[in-house]
């Protein structure tokens with residue numbers, strides 16, 4: 001868990017680096033972005049959760065990944081990967097028509113659970 005001072009140092013470094021690299025108006029805009037990341041609060045009153053978000057955006061852009069998809073094959077709980085056509089590595093050789101069938105089954109199952117919950 002990062003200590004508060006570490007994060008503040010990071011913020012300071014970030015601002016310092018920006019100041020030396022970019023023109024003043026850009027710095028102002030960046031500072032506004034930083035402040036808005038803290039919900040309008042000054043960095044002195046920063047919260048660790050917001051600081052973590054800031055730190056990750058400073059250190060490197062966080063890769064946005066979609067939610068984890070699971071392989072649609074029944075009984076298989078491996079993760080599906082886009083490179084395999086959204087099935088797991090074990091089932092990547094299954095014919096597309098099979099996969100499609102499994103997918104539809106899964107969707108129907110989900111729908112059923114939903115309506116059961118609603119009722």
Ligand SMILES: [Zn+2]
Nearest residue numbers: 071076088091
């Ligand atoms: Zn699988």
